[in-house]
């Protein structure tokens with residue numbers, strides 16, 4: 001990509017010639033801002049996060065209902081930039097993009113025990129035939145059932161990496177901080193299928209590398225910490241966090257070697273990794289989570305493949321999430337000043353704004369470019 005300055009010169013030449021069709025005018029941008037009248041009193045909850053306040057006041061998002069937000073044109077542009085980075089890194093590890101239905105059957109969730117395990121946070125509803133359905137918070141069940149339905153899946157087709165970028169739902173008791181903790185949000189979720197635990201471990205390493213690339217490209221300092229597997233199950237798990245005061249996760253980070261862990265209680269201690277550093281407590285916003293699942297889902301849902309010897313065996317799985325809308329808000333949260341919104345350059349809705357000189361008395365329209 002060309003530096004912003006060079007690009008803007010190139011684009012201005014195109015505009016002058018009338019050959020550039022994709023010009024966005026500031027004057028036409030749908031960016032409803034919250035303008036506070038002089039001496040006006042703003043009635044607002046104190047519990048708003050910095051990013052929520054800025055994104056709302058500057059017309060990036062607008063609340064539809066508690067925990068659900070409209071992504072306005074600026075927010076949508078930023079999301080698309082993040083999706084492009086993710087798609088690019090997923091392509092490099094041969095992950096294929098698909099779309100699974102958001103509506104899944106209650107029976108499916110009962111078969112793995114998560115109907116009870118997730119409990120009230122699971123968004124459930126009933127159709128006209130009184131059948132229970134779930135607005136999915138994640139898709140391990142759905143994608144495993146899909147794999148189980150493929151006849152004669154061969155070891156030759158593995159490893160298989162499938163991902164999607166879709167809305168997810170969680171019936172939060174108290175949605176808060178705008179896009180940081182909503183009831184409806186957008187996630188990228190990747191599911192991997194391997195022939196053995198060793199092969200699944202190799203896939204886990206490859207995806208972890210892709211995640212590091214994604215976070216490097218976003219350009220915000222992040223912590224990767226070992227984590228507990230929780231309701232997801234499995235053996236190995238890591239979380240990715242942006243350090244921020246508003247973050248609800250408690251992390252222990254080694255000041256010496258960078259080792260980190262996510263714990264319920266935050267008790268500073270000596271680093272188990274390097275032995276000479278001390279673990280320091282810091283709050284973080286969880287923006288990604290990876291799990292090595294083993295056969296937790298493939299056994300109850302009977303997702304099998306045919307081995308080299310022609311036998312049938314259960315698929316070894318992994319699950320990898322990225323909170324897409326949360327990354328946008330967390331980026332703004334980390335970088336912004338209380339009254340000045342700042343984006344990571346890679347996700348900024350626009351990077352160049354051209355203000356043309358006055359022609360006679362008329363001020364030409366101000367233009368924003370990608």
Ligand SMILES: [Zn+2]
Pocket residue numbers: 254255256257258259271272273274275276277278
């Ligand atoms: Zn250490």
